[in-house]
Structure formats: structure tokens, C-alpha cells
Amino acid sequence: MRYKRSERIVYMTQYLISNPNKLVPLTYFVEKFKQAKSSISEDVQIIKDTVVKEGLGSIETVAGASGGVRYRPQMQREEAEAVIQEVTTLLQEKDRLLPGGYLFLSDLMGNPTLLKKVGKLIATIYMEEELDAIVTIATKGISLAHAVASVLNLPVVVIRKDNKVTEGSTVSINYVSGSSRKIETMVLSKRTLKEHSKVLVVDDFMRAGGSINGVMNLMAEFKAQVKGVSVLVESKEVKQRLIEDYTSLVRLSDVDEYNQDFEVEPGNSLSKF
Amino acid sequence: MRYKRSERIVYMTQYLISNPNKLVPLTYFVEKFKQAKSSISEDVQIIKDTVVKEGLGSIETVAGASGGVRYRPQMQREEAEAVIQEVTTLLQEKDRLLPGGYLFLSDLMGNPTLLKKVGKLIATIYMEEELDAIVTIATKGISLAHAVASVLNLPVVVIRKDNKVTEGSTVSINYVSGSSRKIETMVLSKRTLKEHSKVLVVDDFMRAGGSINGVMNLMAEFKAQVKGVSVLVESKEVKQRLIEDYTSLVRLSDVDEYNQDFEVEPGNSLSKF
Numbered sequence: 001m002r003y004k005r006s007e008r009i010v011y012m013t014q015y016l017i018s019n020p021n022k023l024v025p026l027t028y029f030v031e032k033f034k035q036a037k038s039s040i041s042e043d044v045q046i047i048k049d050t051v052v053k054e055g056l057g058s059i060e061t062v063a064g065a066s067g068g069v070r071y072r073p074q075m076q077r078e079e080a081e082a083v084i085q086e087v088t089t090l091l092q093e094k095d096r097l098l099p100g101g102y103l104f105l106s107d108l109m110g111n112p113t114l115l116k117k118v119g120k121l122i123a124t125i126y127m128e129e130e131l132d133a134i135v136t137i138a139t140k141g142i143s144l145a146h147a148v149a150s151v152l153n154l155p156v157v158v159i160r161k162d163n164k165v166t167e168g169s170t171v172s173i174n175y176v177s178g179s180s181r182k183i184e185t186m187v188l189s190k191r192t193l194k195e196h197s198k199v200l201v202v203d204d205f206m207r208a209g210g211s212i213n214g215v216m217n218l219m220a221e222f223k224a225q226v227k228g229v230s231v232l233v234e235s236k237e238v239k240q241r242l243i244e245d246y247t248s249l250v251r252l253s254d255v256d257e258y259n260q261d262f263e264v265e266p267g268n269s270l271s272k273f
Numbered sequence: 274m275r276y277k278r279s280e281r282i283v284y285m286t287q288y289l290i291s292n293p294n295k296l297v298p299l300t301y302f303v304e305k306f307k308q309a310k311s312s313i314s315e316d317v318q319i320i321k322d323t324v325v326k327e328g329l330g331s332i333e334t335v336a337g338a339s340g341g342v343r344y345r346p347q348m349q350r351e352e353a354e355a356v357i358q359e360v361t362t363l364l365q366e367k368d369r370l371l372p373g374g375y376l377f378l379s380d381l382m383g384n385p386t387l388l389k390k391v392g393k394l395i396a397t398i399y400m401e402e403e404l405d406a407i408v409t410i411a412t413k414g415i416s417l418a419h420a421v422a423s424v425l426n427l428p429v430v431v432i433r434k435d436n437k438v439t440e441g442s443t444v445s446i447n448y449v450s451g452s453s454r455k456i457e458t459m460v461l462s463k464r465t466l467k468e469h470s471k472v473l474v475v476d477d478f479m480r481a482g483g484s485i486n487g488v489m490n491l492m493a494e495f496k497a498q499v500k501g502v503s504v505l506v507e508s509k510e511v512k513q514r515l516i517e518d519y520t521s522l523v524r525l526s527d528v529d530e531y532n533q534d535f536e537v538e539p540g541n542s543l544s545k546f
Contacts, residue, residue: 006282010323013286018389050283104441106465110429112422116291139411139433146416149385156383160412162435166478168377192379205439 003033008043016047016059016071021153025068044069055079073151075117075124077273083117084266087232087250090114091264101255103233105204109140118249119147122202122230125247125272126152129227132197133157135219137186137211141203144232148202155192157199159215163187171221175214186214188222197224206231209243216243234267247272276306281316289320289332289344294426298341317342328352346424348390348397350546356390357539360505360523363387364537374528376506378477382413385420391522392420395475395503398520398545399425402500405470406430408492410459410484414476417505421475430465430472432488434458444494448487459487461495470497479504482516489516507540520545 003011012029029040048059057074061067075083087108096104108114122144131154136145138160149156163170167189177184193199201215212229219226229246236253248267255262276284285302302313321332330347334340348356360381369377381387395417404427409418411433422429436443440462450457466472474488485502492499502519509526521540528535 006279006319007323007326009279009282010286010320011327013283014290014324014329017287017290019386022386046279047283050280051287053280054284056287098438098441100438102439104439104462104464106431106440106462107428110431110465112419112429113292113295113426115419116423139415139431139437140439142412142415143419143429146385146388146419150389153386155380156385156416158379158383158412164412165371165373166375166377166413167379168371189377189379191377192383 003035005039005043008033008035008040009046012043013047016069019153020071020073020151023062023068023070025066028068072127073120073123074127075120075273077270079117080121080124080270080273083121084249084270086114087118088264088266091233091250091252095260097255097257097260097262099257101207101235101237101257103205103252105140105233108232109143109204112143115143115147118144118232119149120151121249121269122148122247123151125230125269126200126228129200130198131200131227133193133199135159135193135199135201135215135224135226137161137203137215140205144204145202148200148230152200157188157192159218160187161185171218173214173218173221175210175217177208177210184214186211186218188218193222193224195223197222198227199224200227201229202231203229204232205235206233206243206246206248207235207237209241209246212246213242230269236265276308278312278316281306281308281313282319285316286320289342292426293344293346293424296335296341296343298339301341345400346393346396347400348393348546350543352390353394353397353543353546356394357522357543359387360391361537361539364506364523364525368533370528370530370533370535372530374480374508374510374530376478376525378413378506381505382416382477385416388416388420391417391505392422393424394522394542395421395520396424398503398542399473399501402473403471404473404500406466406472408432408466408472408474408488408497410434410476410488413478417477418475421473421503425473428465430461432491433460436460444491446487446491446494448483448490450481450483457487459484459491461491466495466497468496470495471500472497473500474502475504476502477505478508479506479516479519479521480508480510482519485519486515503542 055076060070134149135157145156172187234248247269251267253263328349333343407418407422443460445460507521520542524540526536
């Protein structure tokens with residue numbers, strides 16, 4: 001079966017786009033298309049030019065025997081602004097405020113189209129970090145963590161607040177919840193994270209940062225290095241935050257539970273674009 | 274800015290592949306490329322031919338004012354066999370068996386590359402069903418549900434076994450766990466699922482089917498129609514299963530907890546290809 005250039009380009013584009021941050025050996029395409037390496041390289045160049053021109057990211061070419069091509073997605077500032085605006089508009093809907101100053105976020109966390117965009121935004125910020133895993137806290141952080149991980153081509157590690165038989169042997173820590181001051185427990189399966197891993201922590205909501213601080217302590221037990229913390233929504237109300245270095249998409253402020261009123265403004269993520 | 278055909282094809286391919294099951298108006302491409310509709314249609318035809326030829330699915334063209342093009346991914350039987358083989362090999366690793374005949378699955382459920390494939394496999398089976406949402410049970414089903422939902426372009430609805438303030442007002446049911454015979458509770462936020470929705474239930478593991486049966490009862494409270502049930506692993510040991518109509522990727526049998534031994538065989542999913 002002979003392939004025309006246009007056919008090769010369709011196939012290679014879909015393959016690279018479907019496998020972000022994965023090094024694909026050029027020989028894979030050479031063998032599939034039974035075509036000289038020089039032609040395949042020309043195809044790659046065409047894809048590369050368009051990807052760059054359209055601000056979709058970059059196509060890296062790694063030379064040598066273990067080399068190949070890799071698609072590294074990237075979000076442009078304009079698109080990041082649009083995503084943050086979309087999240088803001090969604091959050092400003094009525095009746096989202098819950099007792100205790102929490103926000104109802106389950107619909108956002110269950111929306112794959114929105115999550116893909118938010119995941120790409122967060123992945124873009126941490127693209128240059130050397131990372132081994134994305135760490136999150138059950139339950140609502142999971143879908144967001146996967147959205148980020150799928151762009152960065154990394155595994156997701158889920159910390160639980162309860163211990164289940166299905167986790168196998170675990171390491172647990174106790175921590176003080178930043179807002180309620182209650183002592184809670186966090187549990188992580190030993191098998192899901194190698195010692196000395198470099199991780200990015202992703203979660204849906206941060207108030208005082210007690211949970212994230214718990215994650216930090218648990219990561220210390222695994223001798224892991226936390227290279228970043230990123231949340232969808234941070235609550236600005238908190239005076240003394242336990243975590244200083246983090247990125248957030250949006251920031252919640254002026255929460256008035258009685259009148260179901262609050263403000264949403266862009267977080268500090270935008271400054272990274 | 275003028276675009277060459279090859280550039281348009283790269284852009285359109287990446288756009289359609291990144292937005293599966295979404296109807297994209299042709300005018301979107303016409304305006305972006307400032308090109309006649311006839312040229313754009315020719316571009317679409319080239320993409321369509323390659324997508325079909327390579328067994329990647331289909332590109333549907335919907336005529337009329339509200340029409341456009343839609344990429345419907347599809348997995349071929351050969352690829353489905355390879356995915357099931359990959360899952361089987363992973364499950365056969367030592368030390369996966371946990372007390373009570375459960376399997377350690379957290380690493381699989383945290384692997385985005387594997388989940389993309391499994392999600393595409395399950396999505397292919399239910400592609401022709403009219404669906405409004407993917408329903409799953411926290412915690413481990415979430416990532417798999419999102420992998421399926423992202424192919425079908427549907428929202429994910431997460432049922433919890435505990436009640437959290439962040440869920441807002443909820444509906445709950447009690448059910449009897451199929452294996453332990455204990456009474457447990459399931460909770461679903463009222464706002465996450467519209468009444469009379471058509472849903473596909475996705476989970477990681479099924480033994481007697483008590484949890485899934487609980488989901489069925491909870492769906493009845495929402496007047497929802499369950500159009501299918503799909504699990505990654507089913508346990509064959511169970512004599513009386515509460516759920517009859519489901520698909521599974523793999524089947525676990527001959528579980529010998531004492532000797533840490535068990536068999537993994539393909540489930541009934543393959544018969545759908």
C-alpha cells in the first residue's frame with residue numbers, strides 16, 4: 001500500500017497529537033509507510049511548521065539511535081485568558097456557594113472538554129519541569145490530575161483520606177485541616193509512588209492549604225520532591241496560608257454566605273504565560 | 274496569512290482528533306483559512322479517506338445550516354485484542370492479589386496512556402448508543418470514566434460512598450454489598466445528573482455486582498435509563514451475579530489467596546468487535 005504525502009501527514013499528525021510528550025522513533029513511520037527517512041523527515045517538518053505557526057506547541061526532533069519526534073503541546077496566553085474567563089463565568093453561576101465557603105465544582109470536574117483545556121493550561125506552566133508523577137487528593141482532584149497527566153505523559157498518584165483494602169500496604173500521615181482545625185488522615189499506597197520521585201501536586205480547591213500541606217508531609221515520607229502545586233480555585237479569604245508557592249487559575253474572594261455572594265478573579269497562573 | 278493545503282490538513286486533523294464526537298461547523302475552518310468551502314470540503318475528504326483507510330474511525334459530514342464535520346473514533350478488533358492482552362499481562366504481575374480476592378489496580382487506573390486505549394475500547398462498544406452521561410463510583414472508577422467520556426464527548430457523574438459538603442444537596446440510597454453482605458450507602462449530588470438521562474455505567478472492578486446494583490437503584494431515583502455497564506475487570510468466582518448485562522475487558526478466575534495465584538482471561542468485550 002502506497003501512501004501519498006497528504007495521507008502520511010494526516011496519520012502522523014493524529015498519532016503525534018494523540019501521544020503528547022511521547023518520543024516516537026522515526027523508524028515507526030518509516031516502516032509503516034515504507035518510505036525513505038528523508039521523506040518522513042520532510043513530512044515532520046511540514047507538521048512542525050504548522051504546529052509552531054498556529055501556536056499549538058512544538059515538535060522536537062531528537063537525533064541518534066534512540067531518537068525520534070515528540071509533540072510538546074503548549075497553550076498561548078490568549079487561549080489561557082479565554083480558559084480562565086470560561087472558568088470564571090461558570091463559577092459565577094448562582095447557587096454555587098456551599099456551607100463553609102466551599103464552591104460546588106463537581107460539574108466542572110466532570111466536564112472532559114473543560115478539563116482538557118485546564119489540563120493543557122496547567123501542563124504548559126510545568127512543561128519544562130522534570131517530573132515523574134502528578135499527585136492529587138481523592139475525590140475531586142482526580143479528573144483534573146488526569147487531564148494534566150495526559151498532556152505531560154505522566155502517571156497519576158491518588159492520595160486518599162480513607163484506607164481501603166484495594167490500596168495494598170500504605171503509608172499514612174495525620175495533618176491538621178487548615179480551616180476546620182480538625183485532625184485528619186491521608187493515605188498513599190506504597191506501590192503507587194517510587195521513592196525520590198519528582199512530583200507536581202494538582203487539586204481542585206485550596207483554602208488555607210491544610211490538605212496540600214498534608215500532601216507535602218506525605219511526600220516527605222516518600223522522599224519525593226514537590227516541584228510545584230497547582231489548583232483550579234483558591235480562596236483568597238485566608239489570612240495565613242500554609243503553602244506559599246503555588247499557581248491557581250482563579251481566585252475566590254468576598255465570600256458572603258448569607259447573601260450567596262462572592263467574587264471570582266483570575267489567579268496567578270496567567271503571569272506564567 | 275495564506276495557508277497551503279498541507280498546513281490546513283495538519284491543523285484540521287489535530288483539531289478534529291482533539292475534539293472527538295464534537296460537531297465542528299465547516300465555517301469554522303472556512304473563516305480560519307479564508308478559503309472557499311469547496312476547498313475545505315476537499316481537505317475534509319482527504320482526512321476522511323485516511324481516517325477510514327487506517328481504521329481510526331470515521332469523519333461524519335452533517336449537511337445544512339447547523340451542520341459540520343465530526344470525528345468518531347473507533348477501535349479495530351486487532352487493536353482491542355492488543356489492549357486486552359496488555360491489561361492481562363499487567364494483571365498477571367506478582368503480588369497483585371489483595372485480601373478478599375481484590376486486585377491491586379491503582380497503578381493501571383493512574384496510567385493515562387493505558388486508560389486512553391481502554392477508554393477508546395469501551396467507547397467504541399457504546400458509540401452507537403444515545404447517551405447523556407458516563408456514571409461511575411468513586412474513587413478508582415473516575416479516571417476510567419473520564420477516559421471513556423473524553424472519547425464520547427460526555428460529562429462524567431461521580432457517585433460517592435460518603436456524603437461531603439462539597440456535593441451540595443444529594444440523593445442517597447442504601448444497598449447490600451454483594452460479597453460482604455454489609456449495608457452501604459451511595460450518594461449522588463442532585464445537580465450533577467438531570468432526570469431522565471441516558472447513562473453508561475463504568476467501573477474498574479466487579480465482583481457480585483452489588484455496587485453496580487446500587488448504582489442501578491440510584492439511577493432509578495433519578496429516573497435515568499442505564500444503557501450499558503462496562504468494567505475493566507470482572508471476577509468470575511461469583512455464582513449468582515446481580516447484574517446480567519455488562520461488558521468486561523478481562524475476567525479473573527481461580528483465585529487462590531493462599532498461594533497468591535489466579536488466572537486472567539479476556540472478558541466478553543472482544544465479542545463486540
